[in-house]
Amino acid sequence: MRGAPETMAVLRPKSGAEAVKLYGQQTKAVPLAGGTDFMVLWNLGLLNGRTILDLSGVRDWRKIAAARTGVLVGSLATHAEIGRHPTVRAEFPLLVSACATIGAAQIQNRGTLGGNIANASPAGDTFPSLLVYEAVVRTVSPRGKRKLPISEVFAGVKRTTLGPGELIEAVELPFLDKRPSRRLFRKVGTRLAQAISKTVAAGILRLGKGGVVEDFRFALGSMAPTAVRLTEAESAVVGFKLTPAVVDEACRRLERSVSPIDDIRSTREYRLEVSRNILRSFLEGNQ
Ligand SMILES: Cc1cc2nc3c(=O)[nH]c(=O)nc-3n(C[C@H](O)[C@H](O)[C@H](O)COP(=O)(O)OP(=O)(O)OC[C@H]3O[C@@H](n4cnc5c(N)ncnc54)[C@H](O)[C@@H]3O)c2cc1C
Structure with a gap:
């Protein structure tokens, strides 16, 4: 029932294995990471009657570890922690830039990468960078572990392909074979902070x-x-020189992959025009 928030039953696992076991037994429980999305629903009374699976005691899922082939970011690593990690900063600057635009300092200090992904907002700011880096999401459930390319995690607005009792454990960021000549991260919102992206x-x-x-x-x-x-x-673009004709063709094709809508934050036309301009200036080397 909607309305004022009620007191809830809380499960507090101390390890990933315990979290999986408890969630497997109570698949209707709601995982809680940093709580920044969760609290919005809780304040509206939308989680009344639900048991909470508080993941904050699962320390292993907070670690960020660099290895030979890439970096493993624990699902409970916060946006601020990701932004401070030296290897992530050196190798995955687009993700660092994305994390720095999430809400403002308070949200970055609490909000986690796993929570951002599981929340699956169309406007999740880390997702374009994760897609470009071809991140792989590691999940765990009583049925075992899975590795999902980030492109296979999202099923629609606020929907993921995670099954019942399945938790995000970590996100793999594979190192790029060669350094890019250019890179870009751009968020367009109404303000510089606490803004949901228009694109x-x-x-x-x-x-x-x-x-x-x-x-x-x-x-x-x-x-x-x-x-x-x-x-x-x-x-x-791949396999061609960046001639004006190639750039024009890439910009024309942008629309084939997207379906923006009019909503309270922006219009379809504005979103398309701004996105095309961002793509064009990137390809022309003007960004
Ligand atoms: C004021 C404000 C500003 C914001 N600004 C932005 C912004 O600019 N850009 C942006 O992208 N987002 C923004 N957000 C949304 C939010 O902060 C992020 O999505 C954040 O990363 C969520 O992480 P969390 O740890 O707080 O998740 P939580 O709120 O704890 O959880 C979010 C959802 O994920 C589930 N979940 C959490 N962890 C796991 C896990 N390990 N496995 C499976 N499911 C899990 C929870 O059950 C819940 O459904 C904002 C939110 C607020 C309140």
């Missing part, structure tokens, strides 16, 4: 011999029910 973009581009594009990855958030890679625009 949010991340991209990397690597030029090879003779100016031919060897790698190009570009993703947008707030432009469709889930964040998306612009695969059609990418294929117009």
Whole structure:
């Protein structure tokens, strides 16, 4: 029942294994990480009668560990912790930029990467960067562990492909083979802080011999029910020089991957025009 929040039953696991066991027994429980999305629902009374699975005691899921092939970010790592980690800063600057735009300092200090992903907002600001870096989400449930490419995690507005009793344990960020020649993160909102994106973009581009594009990855958030890679625009660019005709074609193809809507934050037309301009200036090297 909606209305004023009520006191709830709380489960407090101390390890990942215990969290999985408890969640497997009570799949209707609501996981609680930093609580920044959770508290909005709780304040509205929308979680009344639900048991809470408080993950804050699962210390292992808070770690960020650099290895030979990439970085493993625990699902409970906060946006602020991700932004401070030296290897993440050196190798995954787009994610660092994204984390720095989430809410403001208070939200960045509490909000976690796992919570951002599980919440699956179309406007989740980390998603375009995670798509560009081809992040892999590690999950765990009583049925075992899974590794899901980030592109397979989102099922629609606020919906994921996680099953009952399945928790996000960590996010793998594989190192890029070669350094990009250009990279971009751009969030367009009403204000510089505490703003939900009208559009949010991340991209990397690597030029090879003779100016031919060897790698190009570009993703947008707030432009469709889930964040998306612009695969059609990418294929117009990879293997070609960045001539005006190639840039025009990539910008034309942007619309094939997105379906923006009019809502209280913006209009479809504005979102399309701004996103096209961001893509164009990135490809033209003007960003
Ligand atoms: C004022 C304000 C400003 C905000 N600004 C932004 C912004 O600019 N950009 C943006 O992207 N977001 C923003 N958010 C949303 C939110 O802060 C982020 O999505 C944050 O990363 C959520 O993380 P959390 O740890 O607080 O999640 P929680 O609120 O604890 O949980 C969010 C959801 O994920 C589930 N969950 C949490 N952890 C797990 C897990 N390990 N496994 C499975 N399910 C899990 C919970 O059950 C819940 O459904 C804002 C929120 C507020 C209140």
